[in-house]
Amino acid sequence: MSVTDGHLVTRAQRGDLDAYAELIGRHRSGLQRYATYLLGQPEEAEEALQDSLLRAYRSIQSCQQPERFRSWLIQILVNRCRTRLSQRRPAVGEHENDVALESATVEAGDRRADWDEELRRAIALLPDDQREAFLLFHVEEFSYEEMTELTGASVPALKMRVSRACEKLRSTLREVYRG
């Protein structure tokens, strides 16, 4: 019988760093994925991860529901990523976003597109809140109720963000997908 997250959290709360390392190993993929796609820059994603994991261990006693460690940890990462996003230059205006999107579509039409690269660019072009909601729902597969706890936004607001993100991605990537 494998050890549950809850058991590992309890051990980590007693100072067992190896238990914490095992916990992180279990959720490593999702953590790296989320930070990388949300922030769009690998180095910054790794810094956000490092920061989040240090904070998480130092406040591990505050994980009141050990079996929900993943949600608790992702929330720390969501907050750290939001902080980094807010410290960037002011968000690109709508006009500039539209230009970037159009440019991406035109380029995809002119040449054989690299699907992964185009997808990353399309994700990066989403507004921060839509990108965050899309990644949490479609990639990390949280429910809207869980996302409410993670983001502080209401379920209707989250559904709207996910819906708009999907619209933009379809618009951007349709030609690449069919090409």
Place this chain on the structure above:
Amino acid sequence: MDSDEELMERVSATLRRPVSTGADGIERALQQLRREARQRHWYRAGAVAAIAATLLIAVGLTRRAASGSEVRFELADPTQGPVALIGDFNDWNPRANPLGHGDGQWSTTIRLKPGRYRYAFVVGGSDWRSDPRSPAADDDFGTPTSVITVTN
């Protein structure tokens, strides 16, 4: 499933693949936490050692303070006794340190910590005598007492 649904399925599937960033913030975090744990361990070990050393020093000082020096009190007196030693060191209790008799004199040996003590002999249960071999002590009541100073 229409093409838009297929598109979003492919998007999600692609994004769910593990990513490789070339750096490892996770490993750096764990290394830092392990360093901090080692530092806490050595700090605690040092603190324990310091406390242990302090306790040993305190015990050593206590033992040294408790050891004192052996002092012999003698009174040459032909009486039958009893003869008792009383003083600052035994709350002037005549039952605390009775003297033994031998070779024509009464004597006892007790251990005293360094300090200055007044004392006297009580002969026959009621007769206070000062020690003729020691300096007399100041006494506002005229009671015959003597003084002894014990050094390290």
